[in-house]
Structure formats: structure tokens, C-alpha cells
Amino acid sequence: MPRPEQRMISFTIDGREVTAPENSMLVDAAKYGDVEIPVFCYEPKLGSPVGACRMCLVEIEGIPKLQTGCSTAVKDGMVVYTQTERVKTAQRSVVEFLLINHPLDCPVCDKGGECPLQDITFGWGSGISRFVEPKRHFVKPLELSPLVAIDRERCILCYRCVRFSQEVSEDYQLVLLERGTHSYVSTFDGHPYVAPFAGNIVELCPVGALTSRPYRFRARPWDIEDAGSVCTLCPSQCNVTLTVRDERALRVLARDNPEVDDGWLCDKGRFGYQSFHVDERVTQPLVRDGGQLRPVPWERALEQAAATLKRAGAATAALAGSGTTNEEGLLLGRLMREGLGSPHLDSRRAGSLPLELQRALGDPALQATTSDIEFADVALVLDLEPVDDAPILDLRLRKGARRRGLKIAIASPKASTLEQSAALEVRYEPGRGAVFAAALAAALGGDTRAQELARAAGCDGGGLERLAGLLRGDEGGEQPEVVLLWGERLTAGAQGAAGARALLAIAEALKMSATPGAGLLEVPLTSNGRGLREAGVLPNAGPGLGEPPLAGGRDAGAIAAGLAGGELGCLYLLRTDPLEDFADQRELWERALHGAGGVIAHSSFLTEGIREHADVVFPAEVYAEKEGTIVHPDGRLQRLRPAIARPRGVDAEWHVLSGLALRLGLDLDVLTAAMASRALFEAVPFYGGLTLEEIGGRGVRWQQREAASAFPAGDPGSPADLPAQVLADGSPNGDGDSGGAVGYRSLWDAPEVRHSPAFEFLAAERELA
Amino acid sequence: MAVAPALLLFDGIDIPGLRTLEVYEGRGGYESLRKALAQEPQEVLATLEASEIRGRGGAGFAMGKKISFLPKGAIERYLVCNADESEPGTFKDRELLEKNPHMLIEGIVIASYAAGASRSFIYIRGEYVEPALALEQAIAEARAAGYIGEHILGSGHSLSLVLHRGAGAYICGEETALLDSLEGKRGNPRLKPPFPANQGLYQGPTLINNVETLATVPSIVRLGGEEYARIGVANSTGTKLVSVSGHVQRPGNYEVELGIPSRELIYDLAGGPPEGRKVKCWFPGGSSSPVLTGDDLDVPYDFDSMAKAGSMLGSGAVIVVDDATPILDVALKVAKFYRHESCGKCTPCREGTNWTVKMLERIETGEATPMDLEIMASVQEHIIGNCLCVLGDAMAMPIGSMIAKFRDEFEDHIERARAARGTA
Amino acid sequence: MSAREEGAPASQIESRTRAARAAAWLTRVPRFEHGSRVPGWDEAVDLEKDPALIPDPEQVEVPEGLRREIEARMRDYPDRRSAALPALRAAQELHGWCSPEALEQVACVMRVTPGYLESVATFYDMLEVHPVPAHDVYVCTNISCSLRGADDLYETLRAAAGDDVNVRAFECLGACDIAPMASVDGTYIGPLSTADVPVLLDDLRAGREVLADRHLSRRPVADPRGRESSGEGHLGGGS
Numbered sequence A: 001m002p003r004p005e006q007r008m009i010s011f012t013i014d015g016r017e018v019t020a021p022e023n024s025m026l027v028d029a030a031k032y033g034d035v036e037i038p039v040f041c042y043e044p045k046l047g048s049p050v051g052a053c054r055m056c057l058v059e060i061e062g063i064p065k066l067q068t069g070c071s072t073a074v075k076d077g078m079v080v081y082t083q084t085e086r087v088k089t090a091q092r093s094v095v096e097f098l099l100i101n102h103p104l105d106c107p108v109c110d111k112g113g114e115c116p117l118q119d120i121t122f123g124w125g126s127g128i129s130r131f132v133e134p135k136r137h138f139v140k141p142l143e144l145s146p147l148v149a150i151d152r153e154r155c156i157l158c159y160r161c162v163r164f165s166q167e168v169s170e171d172y173q174l175v176l177l178e179r180g181t182h183s184y185v186s187t188f189d190g191h192p193y194v195a196p197f198a199g200n201i202v203e204l205c206p207v208g209a210l211t212s213r214p215y216r217f218r219a220r221p222w223d224i225e226d227a228g229s230v231c232t233l234c235p236s237q238c239n240v241t242l243t244v245r246d247e248r249a250l251r252v253l254a255r256d257n258p259e260v261d262d263g264w265l266c267d268k269g270r271f272g273y274q275s276f277h278v279d280e281r282v283t284q285p286l287v288r289d290g291g292q293l294r295p296v297p298w299e300r301a302l303e304q305a306a307a308t309l310k311r312a313g314a315a316t317a318a319l320a321g322s323g324t325t326n327e328e329g330l331l332l333g334r335l336m337r338e339g340l341g342s343p344h345l346d347s348r349r350a351g352s353l354p355l356e357l358q359r360a361l362g363d364p365a366l367q368a369t370t371s372d373i374e375f376a377d378v379a380l381v382l383d384l385e386p387v388d389d390a391p392i393l394d395l396r397l398r399k400g401a402r403r404r405g406l407k408i409a410i411a412s413p414k415a416s417t418l419e420q421s422a423a424l425e426v427r428y429e430p431g432r433g434a435v436f437a438a439a440l441a442a443a444l445g446g447d448t449r450a451q452e453l454a455r456a457a458g459c460d461g462g463g464l465e466r467l468a469g470l471l472r473g474d475e476g477g478e479q480p481e482v483v484l485l486w487g488e489r490l491t492a493g494a495q496g497a498a499g500a501r502a503l504l505a506i507a508e509a510l511k512m513s514a515t516p517g518a519g520l521l522e523v524p525l526t527s528n529g530r531g532l533r534e535a536g537v538l539p540n541a542g543p544g545l546g547e548p549p550l551a552g553g554r555d556a557g558a559i560a561a562g563l564a565g566g567e568l569g570c571l572y573l574l575r576t577d578p579l580e581d582f583a584d585q586r587e588l589w590e591r592a593l594h595g596a597g598g599v600i601a602h603s604s605f606l607t608e609g610i611r612e613h614a615d616v617v618f619p620a621e622v623y624a625e626k627e628g629t630i631v632h633p634d635g636r637l638q639r640l641r642p643a644i645a646r647p648r649g650v651d652a653e654w655h656v657l658s659g660l661a662l663r664l665g666l667d668l669d670v671l672t673a674a675m676a677s678r679a680l681f682e683a684v685p686f687y688g689g690l691t692l693e694e695i696g697g698r699g700v701r702w703q704q705r706e707a708a709s710a711f712p713a714g715d716p717g718s719p720a721d722l723p724a725q726v727l728a729d730g731s732p733n734g735d736g737d738s739g740g741a742v743g744y745r746s747l748w749d750a751p752e753v754r755h756s757p758a759f760e761f762l763a764a765e766r767e768l769a
Numbered sequence B: 001m002a003v004a005p006a007l008l009l010f011d012g013i014d015i016p017g018l019r020t021l022e023v024y025e026g027r028g029g030y031e032s033l034r035k036a037l038a039q040e041p042q043e044v045l046a047t048l049e050a051s052e053i054r055g056r057g058g059a060g061f062a063m064g065k066k067i068s069f070l071p072k073g074a075i076e077r078y079l080v081c082n083a084d085e086s087e088p089g090t091f092k093d094r095e096l097l098e099k100n101p102h103m104l105i106e107g108i109v110i111a112s113y114a115a116g117a118s119r120s121f122i123y124i125r126g127e128y129v130e131p132a133l134a135l136e137q138a139i140a141e142a143r144a145a146g147y148i149g150e151h152i153l154g155s156g157h158s159l160s161l162v163l164h165r166g167a168g169a170y171i172c173g174e175e176t177a178l179l180d181s182l183e184g185k186r187g188n189p190r191l192k193p194p195f196p197a198n199q200g201l202y203q204g205p206t207l208i209n210n211v212e213t214l215a216t217v218p219s220i221v222r223l224g225g226e227e228y229a230r231i232g233v234a235n236s237t238g239t240k241l242v243s244v245s246g247h248v249q250r251p252g253n254y255e256v257e258l259g260i261p262s263r264e265l266i267y268d269l270a271g272g273p274p275e276g277r278k279v280k281c282w283f284p285g286g287s288s289s290p291v292l293t294g295d296d297l298d299v300p301y302d303f304d305s306m307a308k309a310g311s312m313l314g315s316g317a318v319i320v321v322d323d324a325t326p327i328l329d330v331a332l333k334v335a336k337f338y339r340h341e342s343c344g345k346c347t348p349c350r351e352g353t354n355w356t357v358k359m360l361e362r363i364e365t366g367e368a369t370p371m372d373l374e375i376m377a378s379v380q381e382h383i384i385g386n387c388l389c390v391l392g393d394a395m396a397m398p399i400g401s402m403i404a405k406f407r408d409e410f411e412d413h414i415e416r417a418r419a420a421r422g423t424a
Numbered sequence C: 001m002s003a004r005e006e007g008a009p010a011s012q013i014e015s016r017t018r019a020a021r022a023a024a025w026l027t028r029v030p031r032f033e034h035g036s037r038v039p040g041w042d043e044a045v046d047l048e049k050d051p052a053l054i055p056d057p058e059q060v061e062v063p064e065g066l067r068r069e070i071e072a073r074m075r076d077y078p079d080r081r082s083a084a085l086p087a088l089r090a091a092q093e094l095h096g097w098c099s100p101e102a103l104e105q106v107a108c109v110m111r112v113t114p115g116y117l118e119s120v121a122t123f124y125d126m127l128e129v130h131p132v133p134a135h136d137v138y139v140c141t142n143i144s145c146s147l148r149g150a151d152d153l154y155e156t157l158r159a160a161a162g163d164d165v166n167v168r169a170f171e172c173l174g175a176c177d178i179a180p181m182a183s184v185d186g187t188y189i190g191p192l193s194t195a196d197v198p199v200l201l202d203d204l205r206a207g208r209e210v211l212a213d214r215h216l217s218r219r220p221v222a223d224p225r226g227r228e229s230s231g232e233g234h235l236g237g238g239s
Ligand SMILES: Cc1cc2nc3c(=O)[nH]c(=O)nc-3n(C[C@H](O)[C@H](O)[C@H](O)COP(=O)(O)O)c2cc1C
Pocket: B054, B055, B056, B057, B058, B059, B060, B061, B063, B082, B083, B084, B085, B086, B087, B170, B171, B172, B173, B174, B175, B176, B208, B209, B210, B211, B213, B214, B389, B390, B391, B394
């Protein structure tokens, strides 16, 4: 579905000629002429306008009745008035109506000072009240969930929150009960409103009816500062604004970026900030001493780490995990390769892919953007559970299906929460994603072995054919625009390369590179997976997916085996704990950690693997303290900016890495974070010429810049021999120790969640699971 | 022109068994359908347009024009019959539904043919149990006889018909709220535009008409559009069922030719107020219409004359209030009804109806001052025209008219109630 | 002293005292304060409970008849959600009211959340969200009936009904021709006076046809010409 084109038209508002996009709603169009039309219920993020609050009434020439500016599309030559006596009377009366049952308890209201109702009353209200009757009373405030409190007296029944629950997150838990003046916002039979995205309702509420329990009474608007950054708690990389008071993060709000998050946050991102300021956080260097980790001065920790690394030399291995910036990845690569002569570093959880395939999958022409999802004809969700792997994509898929006729197809080994929105669902056996992908490629390519492959994947052959038909556009006749969202786990294990080749074959069959709006979108298993690969944190590739500076590198699985088998000596963990991050291969990694001659880790929390096995722990920054860049799954470089100061005792990772390198005799030549970024932009050819300014607050997709042509071409191989290969291998995505299948992990299974007091209520559930 | 020259809707309405297919067919039922199916849909539409029949549900929009607004092309179109009949004082559709359901079904099939609709629904208010049963049986009979279903009477036209029962909410009579309710949601009105003709049921083009409107269609087809248009007066063609209730001696439904003097309806047909009483005020079109007084009894009963008199024909429900009734009681009843039935979606209606009731109650209990009358009048003005649907107006217009026309009585009441309260 | 006693002509609309009105108000919103599991607007959620998602068919037992009825109704419409009202009505018939269990059962068959259904159920007057007696008597107390004494009728009925009849004041039931009237388990009966109340309740309790001579369905149309014109019809014939 091609995106609608925008044409500019001119119309007159309050006597002034204004140019605005055609068919935009009057309240938006008015802004082009610096005219503000007050609104309560209008929120384009929630879908088409409902026209419920009647705050936005305006006069339009030629129409006798006042019209709602939120739902009237602007047309060329329209003449609009927002300042006539008729309009003002209507506005004053709506404010009056809204306030007759409002408690006016602003002095004790958390919303005070940042409340649209206050602002609009001040700006458009009459200033006096003629209502002398008793007001509507509710007990207040009440808990709506462990995270949100509700004050029903303040509610102005704008429907934003229930529309979110019903039309955006589609969980249908928050509803309106009763009718007319008795209506109130509630849930079924006293159940709490707990859902992955429930926190968004706090931000949507234009009054103080829904408030964040963790934030309640922590600050007034004049006590706080806003700081924009990007959340790195998952690959969605939502843009956020942190509310900061006295160097503490007190709240996280969405910083709308239609190309990334569409203005929403998941609750992990919204409330996980609490983990920044807990006592459990590691805030000083630790060294194992007599079996115990003990705090030591930085100097001592660095010395010991350097000594350990030096001892292990080329037998050192390194892993980089979630929240690592591109710059840190680049520095880690140089430390390993140039400082220690070791080629063993990895950032992929799924094990390595041949470089040719890695490059082919990264082909700029094949990459879909996040917003492509919503405008596509079909989105195939393959070996991915969006709500857990990259929650915000779940909302984007729902939006596409609900508002733009997107057809969602799901191919997965387990039930998906998107089931109800899906046009088609196909199941295969766990761990057989690659085989399934090969079957799909075969079906699309008309290969006769498709059914045989389907059986090998444990999936229903009819379902496979239907899926192929949907992707080919058998119904409409034309090749639909398909966005294929896939999880990194598809390329895990022994069949991983086959999975990658199958994806490329599917892309080829669906003519993705020639179809604008179509493409592949990989969701990596770590939040900056794409960036770290592009920065060269791979055993078989250097920065920019170039040839590896040193050959013979081991991937994560082989590193574990090497450590367990004694071939490798030391393990360097940059923001990852294998026992957490490789939970599917726990047994192997336990042996590996036991076998390691030394473990050096950067970490914010003493998770099990670190607590039990690390010899040196550097306190790591949380994302709100970080400076650097990361890459969104669709190739958008985004900037992390320090919103709060690091606790005393915590140092920036790039600084620690360069300090260690110096001790190993290597001068990385970075004295500031900005220098590290510059080094990155130089090292990766397809980032060529990039600057931090260019990335700015909204990020920039490198594929849309000229330097993208420097991306190294890959070789997808021939699809013809794929079926034979896959059938001959017969193993699921990896059997055995070195490359097990990568399963699914709950959104809530993260140290930031475990360490945020707000999420304590989830603990019981975790114990049950 | 006096009473209708011939009854179209009530003719033989009490014949035993009329509600069965056998009797209905015996009286020439479904002949109009045969006649219509023998024509092109455009010809049927032209007939309906020529009849100039205006909707009988309240808004009085020309039926033929509404059909012509439906987008053409190979898309699924819907027809919905509005049998929610909840406007206070209105009970005309009930008589048709219960006693002559086949006439409605025949009208629906013909209208669906003209509109190119292939799925139809009757939304009947939940309280109408017996009419629903009559309809259900009639639908089953019609289906068995091939009047509904695939290739009706061997033609290319197919139509499904589902009877959908509401569950008690006046607002579901408003066409867009009805659609939401039919889709299984709370019955909240939708923003217009888009109008149902463009985006109605399940987002598809939808024709919505009242029971009486659709039940008239067979007669129009039988008579021919021009012939039908000769009944009544200009801009108000045809006969109309009128429900007369309240303080009259013979309350009930009457079929009259549009344009007869209202006095004839209230006095000659319904017998006028009880002995010794006079008409104090009357609602010409359900409780949503601004009240008229005894001085307006000679206004002709048709759409335009009622509008000119400052009220409206509405659903064709005349409620007569005699001079023994305090206007405050009437106002309170009306206001409370709309407060109870406001869906709560838009601000002026939800809050305005509530506030109005509270003010009226204060007048009753002697806690009001004449200034409150001012406020009440201005609240009505602030509601009118500012709501999402016209339910808010439906309270504000009659209440506003009562304050305007009976101001002295209200003021009197305020003073006396205050005095009584002071001495109590 | 009320205005009427002061000399204004007596009306049949009962001018009630503030206290009586307050009582009527309370009776109209009992759903807020009954002691059932349906939370009132003043109750917080129970944080111990799990979120109310679409019920798991493994966990919710649905009576077979109800399931079949709902499934049949869902087939009537292009979108299964359209069956919400028929499904809720069926559940109410079975359970007596739209109890949380009933809502969960419907939700389970319809694959929606029970919250969605509760939101729908509380919107409509005929769906009960608190336990009620088996028989429904809806007394129309809207304008036309009220002008003919419906408020008195309602108060009398309520007072006499006791616990086995669900007497409710209803908005216009569409039968002002038999004002004042009531719908007794769906049957329209009128005109009624307070004197009819004992008979009405006796008939109802005894399972007899209630006031058989007063059923609206047996009443001829008011229009005299409609009554007369019972000869051969002129519906057909294409004349
Ligand atoms: C609050 C409200 C209640 C209504 N109730 C009814 C009703 O009960 N029956 C009806 O036919 N139309 C009712 N209408 C009018 C409908 O919205 C719509 O105009 C009508 O069904 C169209 O049919 P018609 O053109 O045949 O009159 C109501 C309108 C409003 C605003």
C-alpha cells in the first residue's frame, strides 16, 4: 500500500491565510498559522478522532453549526474562525460543563502545573462557576494496578485511556462502565489493569485522574528537568524523555518518534528507570578476593584486569551484550584484536553466520523501516514474539492491521499474542524455524520439496501453502508489499546459515529489493545487536562488516566450548551475563565460566553469572548515564545522551576500555565520548561522514545516506540446493552444546525489572513460572 | 383533504391472522415485491424518489435521496431497519411490527433491491418481546417462501435478514449508536461525517430507515411514486401514523394524511383532554420536540408547518398535557429521561442534562432563585448545537421552550416553593 | 406545603418529597452498592487478582446449551462481536443476571475479554449486573404514563412486590396507548391502576396469565378506520 501523499493547501483562519497539509485536521492545520484550538479527547495516536469532548468547536464559513476542529479535515479555501463570540461562548461552556463535576483539587494533584485541564481552563474558560449543586463523588485515589492510581473524580471522561486499551494495545481490559453521568473508567470485576503497555494511559490522561504510582508526589513540574535519550532495555530503542530531579531519574515519558516508537512505551521501559537508583546497583569496582567480590579502588581493578588479560593474551574471548554502544563495541574490538591479538569476540546470541550471508542480509535495498510495517500489505512475523522481543513493534503491527488493512501472518513455534489480529497463523516445531523458512522459500519458488520440508519443520502443509499464497498475493494478482519481521533466533545453531539463506530466497521470490516499502526487518536478541555487528563485534567480521582483521575467531558457542575445554583462558564480558543471556545453554556456560582462567565484567548488577564467576567487576553505566550511539534494527543510528550523572564510582565504559588498552600498551586515542563516535564514523565505511549533529534527536538511517553505497555486497548463494541441504542435515536449529536453539524470553525477564521496586508484584508470577 | 383518503398502513390491521404469511398474501401481500423485482433497481429508486416520502423516524430525511447517496460499485451494502422506537410517546411502529410484520419485511426487501443491499438487519428494542416474536415468525415464513434468501423469487437479488434485539437504551435509536450497538458495542453515537450511507455498519455503506418508512414502501410501489405524492401536502407527502397519548380520551395510533389540522387529530380522533380540561401544552413529535400550546392547535400536522411553528414533527407522537399539570413536573420528567439516556460520550449532553435536572429539582424543593431560571435557560442554549448527536438538543429544545413559554409559571413556582420551604 | 396544594390544579404526576426522591435515586442505582462480587465504583481493584484477559477455554466451564446458543448467534453476523447482546441475554436467562461467572462464560465463547462484556452489559438497562428476583415487572414512568398516574402505580407495586419480583421504573416502553402500563416478564399490560396491583402480583406468583383482559396484544388499534377496514385488502393488485 503506497503511503498517502501530502499536498499543501491554503485556508484562512482568523483572517489569516495559512498553508497546511490537505486533509489534516483543523486543530493540526491551525498550528501552521500559530493558532491553538484547545482539545481534550483528540489524540491522533489513538486513531481517528471521536469528537467527544467538544472542546475544539470552531466556526466554518458556510456551515451553520459549529464544527469540531479535531475531526474536520482542512480543505483548500476553507474559512475558519476560532475567535468569534459564538466560538468563545461554546468553549467557555464546555469548560464549565467539564468543571461542574471536577473536584478542583489542583493543590494536591500530581498533574498540577502540567495539566491540560488547568491550561485550557485558564486559556479558554470563563473564570467563574455557576454550579452550586453537590458534585459527583468517588472514593479516591484508588489503585488501578500496582503501577497506576485512579482518581475518578478528576476524570473528564475523554475516553483516551479506554481507547488506548481497546484500540491501540487491544487488551480490552480498561473499559467504561455504566452510562451517561454515571460512567466511569474501570476493569472487570476488580481485576487490576496489568498489561505490557498499560503505563501509557498515565501519559494520555489530560487530567490528574490516572497517575503513576512510582511517580506520585515525587516532584512538581518546576522541580524537574527533562532530558531526552533512547531506552536501551530492548531492541525497540524507544525515544524517551527522562524526568530528572537532583540527578535522579523520577519518570520516563515517551518522546514521540513516528519512525521508531510511534509515541508509546512498554511498561518495562516506562518504569524500569527505578533500577537506576537502587542499592543493589554496582557502583564501585569489585575484585574477587578469597572467593568474595570486594570493592577496590579503580586503579587496582584496572591493574588486575590488565594483568589477567595480559596473561591470557590471544586466548582471551569477549562478549558484548545489551546496552553496549557502537563506540564501546568498536573499542572492545580494537582492544581484543590489536591489544591482545585475539580474534574471539561476539555480540550475536545465535552464533555466527558466514560473513557473505551477514552482508547479504544487511543489503540496504532489502531493509524495511519500522514505519514500513504499518503501510505494508502483509507483515510476516517469523520466529518472533514481538511483545517479548521488541514490544513496541507489537503495537505497530496492531495499528497496521486495525487502521490500514495490513494483513499479519504469523509463523512461530508458539501461540502469539497477536493471534486475534492475524490473518493467518502457521505453527512449526520449536527450534525448526530455519527449516520452516526453507520450506516457505521452496513453496514460494515452486520447489516440489516444499511439502517434504514442511513435514521436517513439523508444520501443516496446507498452512504453508496458504501463507505462500498470501505473500505472493494470489488473491489480488499483484505482488503485495511484504515486510518480513524475523527474530535473530531463526539463524541460530547448525541450521542457522540455512535460515539466513532461506530468508534471502524468500526476499528474492517476493521481489523485496525492487519493491519500495517491502523488506526484511530483523529483531536482534540484544538491544543494540545491529550496531555491534556493524561496529565489528563479530568473530568473522571487522568494523563495517569488513574482512576480519584476524582470522579464526570463535563465536559465542565456540567461545563457551573453548573455555570449558581449556583452549581459551579469559572471558571479557561487556554488559552481558551468559547465564542470563544464554539461558538456553546454561549448562554449557556454567562449565565455561568454571573453566575460564579469569572473568572480567562490566555490569550494573551482580546477576548470578557475575556474582559467582567474575574476578573483576567494573560498575557499568545505565543507559540514562551513557553517551554514544546505537543502531535501531532498521538501521537508524540514535544518540544516547546522559540524562543523569553517573553515581560516584561509576566510570564510562569507553573510558574503562581505553584505560585498559593503555595498560596493555595500546593507545586507542579517544579522550572523549565524541572522539569515540568520530572514530566509529571513520571505521565503518557506510557511516562515512556522519556526525553526532546529523543524528540529532531523531536519529538517521544510514541506508538513506549516500555513504550507504559503501556497504559491502554479500552473496546469498543459490536457493536451488537449499532444500537438499536442509533435509540432509535434519537437525533442528542446532543440536548439542555448541549452538542450541534460542528460545523465547519474557519481556519482564530482565535485571532492570527485577531490581525496580515498582515491579515487585511480578515477582510472585516469576516464581510460579 | 381530511383524514387519509385510504389507509395504507392500518388497512385491515386488526384482521385476525394478518401477521401470518397466508393472510397477508391473501390480501395481495408481496405483490409489490414481485412488481419491484420485475423492474430495474433504478426504476424502483425513481419511484421512491418520486413519492417524496420523508423518513418517519424523526429526522424526516427524504428516503429516496438517502438511497441515492449510497456509493455504487461491487461492495457489500447493508440495510438496517430502525425498530428501536424509544422516543417517549411513540408507539406506532409497535402496532405494525406486531400486527403486520410481513408488510415491513416486504418493504425491506424492496428497499434493499433499490439500494443494492445484500444483508439486512432489524434492530428492535429489547423491551418489545411480543413484536419480536411476531417478526421472528414472519421472517421464518418469508424465508421459507423465498421472499428472503438467495435469488429472491428467481431474480438476481439476494438478501439475508437478521432480527437483532436491543437491551434497553434509548440512544440506540440514533442511527449511528444503533450501528455501534449492532456491532456488539456500547451504543455510543459516532461522529458524522462519515454518514452511514458511506461508512456505516462494519464500515460498509448502510441505509438506515425507520419501520414505518420501510413499511410504506410496498404501498408506494403499488400506487406508483407520483400517485403516492398526491397524498398529503407539498414537502410532506403520504399518510403518517401518529401516536397520541397523555391527556386525551382515546389515546392510540391513528393514520392520517399529512397536513390535517392538529386540532382534528387531538380532538376529533383522540377525543381531546378529559371533560372540563383544556390543552395546556403538547409535544407534536415526541418528548424531544419543543412544546406547543393551546394556541397552536390549528397548525397543520406536517413537517414544514411544525418547523414553522418552532417545533417539529419528529417521530409523529403527540403528547397532550392538560391545564391541571404543573409545567415543572413535565420539565422534570423530560429532563430526567434524557439524563438517564445520555450515553455519556460528549460533554455538553452528559453534564448539561445532569445539571438541568439538578436545577429543576432545586426549583421543586424551593432552593432555587429566579436567577437559576436564567442559568437553566443559558445551559440549554449551550447544549443546543454543540453535542455529538442530537440527544442533548432533544432535552434542551423542549426544556428551553417550556422556560420560554411558561416562564411566569416557573417563577411563580420558585417563589411559592421558597416560601413554603421557609415556613416549613 | 407544595405548590399544588396552594391552589395549582392537581396533577397526576406525583410531586414527591426530597426524601422520597432520594430513596428513588438509591433504588435506581443499587448496582453500586449491592454486596456481590461486581465491584462498585468505590472499590479499588484487588491487586492479588490476575489481569482479566480473554478466558482460557481450559479454565472456564461453559454450559453446553449456552455455548451452542452463543455460537449460533455469532454465525448470524459478519463480526462475531455483534453477538454480544444476544449472548448476554442468553447468559442472563441462564444465570438470572450477568454475574461475573456469566460474563466469563460468554467471554470465553466469544473470545473477548470479560471487561468488554461488562462494559456493554452496564450500558443497557435490561441487562442486570446485580442479582435480581426471577420475575421482571417494568413499570413505565415516562411522561405519558406518568400523566396518567404511573408514579403512584410504581410506588405501590414496589412496596407490594417484596423479594420475588424485580419491579423497576422504566423509561417509555412504547405503549402510551394503555397508560399507565407495565411490562410483566415481557408482556405489555394496561391500563393499570393501583387497585390492580394485588391481582397482578397474585397472578404472577401463581404462575397464571397476568390480568389476561388487559394484554396489549389483544387490543384493537385506536384508529376507527383501521378497526373497520377488515374486508378484502387493497394491498395487492397493482392498481
Ligand atoms: C436520540 C435519538 C433517538 C432516535 N430514536 C429513533 C427511534 O427510536 N426510531 C427511529 O426510527 N429513529 C430514531 N431516531 C432517528 C434515527 O437517527 C434516524 O434518523 C432514523 O432511523 C432514520 O430513518 P428514517 O429516515 O426512516 O426516519 C433517533 C434519533 C435520535 C437523535
